[in-house]
Amino acid sequence: MSKDLPAANKSRRRSDQITLSQVAQAAGVSPITASRALNHPDKVSDSTRQSVLESVERLGYVPNLVAGSLASSRSRLIAVIVPSLINSVFVEVIKGLQETLEAQGYQILLGNTDYDLDREYQLVRTFLGWSCSALVTAGLRHNDACHTLLANCGHPIMEVMELGNGIDLNVGLDHVAAGRCMASHLVDRGYQRMVYVGARLSHDYRAGMRYEGHKAVLKAKGLEAPLLELDTLGSLQAGAESLAQVLQDYPATQAIHFANDDLAAGALLAAQRQGLTVPGDIAIAGFNGLPLGQHITPKLTTILSPREDMGRLAAQELIRRLSGKSVYRRQHDVSFTLQVGEST
Amino acid sequence: MSKDLPAANKSRRRSDQITLSQVAQAAGVSPITASRALNHPDKVSDSTRQSVLESVERLGYVPNLVAGSLASSRSRLIAVIVPSLINSVFVEVIKGLQETLEAQGYQILLGNTDYDLDREYQLVRTFLGWSCSALVTAGLRHNDACHTLLANCGHPIMEVMELGNGIDLNVGLDHVAAGRCMASHLVDRGYQRMVYVGARLSHDYRAGMRYEGHKAVLKAKGLEAPLLELDTLGSLQAGAESLAQVLQDYPATQAIHFANDDLAAGALLAAQRQGLTVPGDIAIAGFNGLPLGQHITPKLTTILSPREDMGRLAAQELIRRLSGKSVYRRQHDVSFTLQVGEST
């Protein structure tokens, strides 16, 4: 009769979701005990836990993680910030991260910077607002504000992809060394005149680091190391077009060292269409070790980077850190493998 | 001297983050006015807004979105649940979603079911716990519990990829029609004996729907429609292997209709290696319209599906819905295009 008393009707609940208090009431315990039954099962008696779980099931209770996070300031969210989703490399890292993190009950908050460091800063701010348990960024380069924020936010930071002097944790590989590795291979094969082809090296600065390695090797041998930088994203199409460009700008070229397999495969397939033999007329090398390279003829010489493993390892180290265990190593070199095909 | 009074020290704050109250105090306004200055800028005077923003900047305030979401029960998080990240198709849809949603200030919570409907249910539960503004799922198939939860949770639901009788909003294409389209093309080309090759059709049931379309066309012409179902994920490698299998099991086959371009391209490249001419010895057709298909020789006949557009359109419709505008259409057919190459 006296329900909905105006004075008592101060509730602001907008959803009529079941709350933990209702579950607790149904189970005949206090809300805090119900909370413990769900989050610290070993801290309540077996019988209590049973009856709480039974009530959860019966009422269809869905925990409000927002409220839980606010109260505990722990969210089990992990922010993952990548510069691109078009480039399958980042997707494979995400895959490795996700597989491992989801298994441990973490969720991924995904951010895409489109290679814009200011955008990255904004994303970091937003994600910090969600009290993420940790942040993962692709790469070691940030703008100053972002770097400061990351360094001082108090959450674990994992920087993946490249190896170097990171803010906190770091899993990656040495891109300069990878560039050196491939250049050495090409020199060993006897090529003297070669061009490095990359796409937007200011964005894909890791490809730029590989060029540095490439250049160092060639200079040491007294060879020129011309660079062709494309203004498009790396793609099969861009690779095909760059082949023509290289043959025009550097007609005597014997080998092309591409910044990635998409470009390399595009060029290789284009060479085939034009009746050029690879590596007879022109040798072609890539980077990444995409499956495609091993299915085209001739098989592509490339450098295999363990992308999913990188994600998995990063996730494992983060989990170790989050569970309070001492970190095995702050830095992990996942290394790379030269995969000699038939295209060089 | 008298700081840290035991009686006053009830605070449970673990982080020493700046709060909105501190910003408000610094700006000489009440917390609620500061809140409005940030979230409803048009509801405060220009001078107030200026001084609040100035304090935000000076103190380095990062809004606690968890607290905001709890208070307002709006999170600006959008859950995106896909069955796989290996399959680039889903990544492209995510890309389209993200591009559009991030621009509107929404963040993506990413979930991967690995084609497991129970896992999907768990993810939906978790994401509902985050009071997501909306949920996007790839596909119309869910288990009963999941379907009930989605239908009753009160949030907008967007089901993408395929067209059909959805829970709420739906953007996709008709996969049965796509299968019919390609089969008709092959029949028109004069092929009589053809095999449909798919990978794990119980998982990739949309490929199964395309097979249904394929079969219907062939049956209508009085032709057999044998199916080869692989037990691996679709990949170049699987495509290459399936070619041998088809030639062994169905030696008289004239054409192979593959469930996707990865398989088709793998088979096409394998055929080349084996000295088979395409389409002379064997015709090959795919689905998706991946760039790779247009770079191999002969160019692959395939069906182009607008994956990024699908994501963008889905995001736009969701935003329209979330901003309270009436929805233009609950269902959108993004359609597909037959792309005739040289492989058929």
Added chain:
DNA sequence: AGAAGTAATGGTAGCGCTATCATGACAGCG
């Protein structure tokens, strides 16, 4: 002139959960 609206601001009281401390019951100890 008085009613009625609008714009800018603030006080209060939650959102649903969990950290913290307190309580009572019972075991083990010299």
Added chain:
DNA sequence: CGCTGTCATGATAGCGCTACCATTACTTCT
């Protein structure tokens, strides 16, 4: 027998923010 320790549970009081209602100072309208 009192003392300390562990276990299971509960009462209280926030976490940081915003919805809701109230207040004040002005406009505008009939």
